[in-house]
Amino acid sequence: MTNRITAAGPGLTLGALLLAMAAGACSDSSPTTPTPTPPASPTLAMIQAQIFDPSCTSCHTDVGRTPSAGLNLRAGAAFAGLVSVASPAQAGAVRVIPGNANNSYLVQKLEGAPGITGLRMPRSGPPFLTDAQVQLVRAWITAGALNN
Numbered sequence: 001m002t003n004r005i006t007a008a009g010p011g012l013t014l015g016a017l018l019l020a021m022a023a024g025a026c027s028d029s030s031p032t033t034p035t036p037t038p039p040a041s042p043t044l045a046m047i048q049a050q051i052f053d054p055s056c057t058s059c060h061t062d063v064g065r066t067p068s069a070g071l072n073l074r075a076g077a078a079f080a081g082l083v084s085v086a087s088p089a090q091a092g093a094v095r096v097i098p099g100n101a102n103n104s105y106l107v108q109k110l111e112g113a114p115g116i117t118g119l120r121m122p123r124s125g126p127p128f129l130t131d132a133q134v135q136l137v138r139a140w141i142t143a144g145a146l147n148n
Contacts, residue, residue: 041143042136048075051133055122068123071095079147082106089117098145101138110134 052060052073060073067073069089071081087093093105101107105116110129112120120128129137140146 042140043148044079044140044146045148047137047140048073048078051129051137052078055129055133059123069118083145083147087117096141096145099142101141104141107134107138107141110137 056073059068060071061067062072082096083098085095087095087105090105095106096104108116109121111134122128
């Protein structure tokens with residue numbers, strides 16, 4: 001005697017299995033990994049960690065020296081030295097004008113804009129900050145240059 005499987009038997013079993021798998025895939029109880037939501041706008045803490053600390057504080061620090069241009073960019077001091085503070089090097093310039101990145105002297109120095117006093121920052125460049133890093137600073141200023 002020969003064991004035979006008819007076409008209807010395995011097909012029906014396979015169809016039931018696929019239907020069960022599809023139903024399980026649509027279930028609300030399936031585990032998912034949430035996607036982290038990036039902040040709506042950059043924070044000063046992000047800029048401090050990603051830009052000021054690695055690229056600026058070797059000169060703009062009060063540790064063992066007077067900060068270059070009187071600007072201390074260490075954590076806890078950067079906000080007070082930047083936001084709504086006149087630049088001593090450029091008459092009429094304000095280091096950071098909340099909501100106005102284009103006219104903020106910090107951005108002009110980072111981009112090496114015509115008419116700045118002294119050199120483009122960071123002074124150790126090139127390489128200078130990447131376009132993405134400058135855009136991060138611009139976005140922070142445009143969002144109001146908050147102390148966050």
